[in-house]
Amino acid sequence: MTATRSRDEILQILSRVCDPEIPVLTVLDLGIIRDVSVENDSSVIVTITPTYSGCPAMRLIETEIRAVLVEAGIPDPVIRTILHPAWTTDWMTPAGREKLERFGIAPPQPRDQHPPCPRCHSRNTRELSAFGSTACKALWQCQDCKEPFDYFKCH
Ligand SMILES: [Zn+2]
Structure with a gap:
């Protein structure tokens, strides 16, 4: 039953x-x-x-x-x-985006915007490599605090 x-x-x-x-x-x-x-x-x-x-x-x-x-x-x-x-x-929930950021991964952004640094929230960031630790992520670095971080790629 x-x-x-x-x-x-x-x-x-x-x-x-x-x-x-x-x-x-x-x-x-x-x-x-x-x-x-x-x-x-x-x-x-x-x-x-x-x-x-x-x-x-x-x-x-x-x-x-x-x-x-x-x-x-x-x-x-x-x-x-x-x-x-x-x-x-776009289907990722707002709660999901917040969790990502707290985990140190920048959540997906509109295409023309740089992801903000998960540590200091600066938008002065640049892409180091289009391929991060997995295929879904890219490796970025913050130009202000120098923190390298993963960016969950938008698609
Ligand atoms: Zn930073």
Whole structure:
């Protein structure tokens, strides 16, 4: 006998799943959970849109989503992936952006703006390398406090 979970309960369970590359961000912060539905027979369907199609972390996130749901007593959750429309950094929540900055990673900015330094908030920053510690990030440096930092690239 499986108890029917509400959509909110499912979202609560999903908030335990974090980005393996940026562990402060949950899948909800990233905005990759597009839809959660609970069917009449209590089965659960979660629709996700991957951040980067080439990001190896996505496969891991899907496995993790399944694992937390099964652990919460949902025996056979369906994880659907939709690729269109493609995920954009605009879907990241304001809470997610704040967490990123506190973690020392500059959150995505409008394209014509330099990311602010996560340490001193100066916009006097420059790109050192288009490739940071992972494909999703670039390496920047603050010209004022000299702090090098990761910038979560906009796309
Ligand atoms: Zn700085």
